[in-house]
Amino acid sequence: MILWKVGYGEATQKAIMSHTGGLAGNSKIFEAVAKQTGCSLVSSSKELAALASGFKLLNLPKTRDLGVIGIGGGSCIELVDILEKFKLRIPQLTQKTTAKLERFLPDVNTNLTNPIDLGAMGIMPNIYFRTIVSLDKDPNISAIIFVKDPERFGGFEEQVMEEHGKLDKIDLNKVFLKYMRNVRKVCYKTIICVMLKINEGFNEYKSRYKFKLSFLNRTIPVYESIELAGKVLNYLNTYREFLQNHNRFPK
Numbered sequence: 001m002i003l004w005k006v007g008y009g010e011a012t013q014k015a016i017m018s019h020t021g022g023l024a025g026n027s028k029i030f031e032a033v034a035k036q037t038g039c040s041l042v043s044s045s046k047e048l049a050a051l052a053s054g055f056k057l058l059n060l061p062k063t064r065d066l067g068v069i070g071i072g073g074g075s076c077i078e079l080v081d082i083l084e085k086f087k088l089r090i091p092q093l094t095q096k097t098t099a100k101l102e103r104f105l106p107d108v109n110t111n112l113t114n115p116i117d118l119g120a121m122g123i124m125p126n127i128y129f130r131t132i133v134s135l136d137k138d139p140n141i142s143a144i145i146f147v148k149d150p151e152r153f154g155g156f157e158e159q160v161m162e163e164h165g166k167l168d169k170i171d172l173n174k175v176f177l178k179y180m181r182n183v184r185k186v187c188y189k190t191i192i193c194v195m196l197k198i199n200e201g202f203n204e205y206k207s208r209y210k211f212k213l214s215f216l217n218r219t220i221p222v223y224e225s226i227e228l229a230g231k232v233l234n235y236l237n238t239y240r241e242f243l244q245n246h247n248r249f250p251k
Contacts, residue, residue, distance in 0.1 A: 001039045002055075004048045005030045038242035040235045047231060053221045054192075054232040060240040060249070061143040061190045061233070065091045067135035068115035069146035071122035076115040079147065079194075079226055086230035088237075090114050097138040104130055114141075125176035129183060136187040143190035145229055148176070149197070150211040173207075177214045184218050190236070193222045194229050 005027065034041040042048050066088050070076040080090050093101075093114050101112045104127065109119035116135075121127045128146070135144050150173050183191065193215055195208060212222040223229040243249035 001037070002048060002051055003030060003034060003039045003041045004045065005041055005043060038239055038246075040239060042235075046228065050221075050223055050228050050232050051235050053216075054236055057216070057219045057221050058190045058192070058236065059188075060236055060243075062240070063089075063142040064233075064237050065089045065140060065142045066114075066233070067093070067138065067141040067144045069118065069128070069131055069135070069144070070115060071118050071147065073111065073117050075147065076111070076117045079145075080115050082226045083145070083230045083233075086234035088230060088233055091140045093135075094138055094140055097134050097140075100134045100137075101131065123172065125172060125179045128176065129179035132183055132191065133186060136189050136191075141189065143192070143233060144187075145192045145194060145233070147194045147196060147226075149195050150207045173211065177211075177218075180215065180218050180220060184220070190233075191220055192229050192233065193220055194226055195222050195224060196226075197224065 030041055033039060040051055042051060064087060066083060068076065068079055068083070068090060070079055083090065091114065093112075098112055101116070105112060105118070105121060110121060111117035111119075116131060118127060118131065128148070132144060132146065135141050195212060197204075197208070215222045221232070223232065240249055
């Protein structure tokens with residue numbers, strides 16, 4: 001169960017008192033109920049919708065240990081900084097996983113340790129697919145979070161066509177979504193996509209909406225910020241820990 005509690009400020013407390021009485025305005029009561037029953041207590045409608053999507057589409061992660069995939073060194077570090085604020089851990093990958101990554105990722109402009117920075121190779125859908133599959137097989141990882149956005153592909157189709165000698169136009173977004181369909185067939189761990197906003201406009205909004213809908217159809221939730229993804233993972237782990245403390249989580 002998810003509890004949506006609002007009214008933490010002075011003005012909203014007064015509004016609540018005038019409508020529903022003191023019980024609804026007492027935050028400590030809600031916190032106590034959530035702690036005793038395992039309910040997830042959220043503070044906004046955005047968190048409510050995001051967590052509902054997470055519970056519907058995802059299995060509960062077995063630990064707080066994440067595998068992180070991004071494009072760009074600075075953005076990867078920022079990603080980890082934010083995720084660690086939500087008590088999530090970024091463990092080392094096994095040597096076997098690192099060896100797998102070395103087979104298809106160059107050692108220039110990339111980082112093959114967790115968090116994984118794909119660099120320029122991140123525009124290639126097959127590279128993303130192989131990286132996700134490699135993390136899914138790593139025993140140190142319980143959940144995978146990757147950053148992707150449809151706008152980043154926009155200017156690279158011609159470059160890919162030229163490098164691979166292809167004459168037909170390539171839609172990298174469509175190719176990427178085909179690989180994501182295969183991800184769900186071969187991967188079993190919790191997987192979340194963060195789709196950051198690069199440009200603002202009708203075409204960009206339309207592209208992001210179609211991209212997100214395609215992910216949801218593949219049971220992969222998409223969040224528009226790292227913070228929101230971190231909150232969802234924290235809630236999922238907190239609920240899993242509640243079940244474990246009450247011997248209700250399968251071993």
